Amino acid sequence: MYQEIQHFKSDFFKALAHPMRIRILEALAEGDKNVNELQTILGSEGSAVSQQLSVLRSKNVVYGKKDGTSVIYTLTDPQIKELLVVAKQIFDNHLVNTISILENIKNQ
Numbered sequence: 243m244y245q246e247i248q249h250f251k252s253d254f255f256k257a258l259a260h261p262m263r264i265r266i267l268e269a270l271a272e273g274d275k276n277v278n279e280l281q282t283i284l285g286s287e288g289s290a291v292s293q294q295l296s297v298l299r300s301k302n303v304v305y306g307k308k309d310g311t312s313v314i315y316t317l318t319d320p321q322i323k324e325l326l327v328v329a330k331q332i333f334d335n336h337l338v339n340t341i342s343i344l345e346n347i348k349n350q
Contacts (some may be wrong), residue, residue: 257301262286262294264326266315270304271323276312 258264262284269275269283280291295315298304303322306313317323 253301254303257298257303260294260297262290263298266291266294266298267303267317267322268326270315270317271326274314274316276309276314278312280315 258267265284266280269280275283277288277291277295280295281288284291295304295306299306302318304315305318306315
């Protein structure tokens with residue numbers, strides 16, 4: 243059972259392991275969007291956005307709901323927003339630590 247959970251976590255983080263997928267998730271954290279809206283926000287071609295959405299759908303991170311001729315994408319779990327916030331906080335902490343180290347080196 244424990245190995246299954248580790249495998250799930252590994253697959254989940256692999257789904258996040260691409261800059262465009264992170265940007266898509268950040269955009270969807272602000273609200274549901276269709277591919278055209280995501281293209282505009284990301285400044286990227288539809289095929290690239292669609293490809294990354296496909297990866298996120300296959301890992302059950304986002305899902306799409308048909309709305310007329312377009313598909314509206316949403317996060318499968320609202321806690322993904324919290325995960326993105328925590329990831330940014332971790333990054334900020336590392337950045338602060340790096341800056342402190344550089345300042346100490348500079349002042350020596």
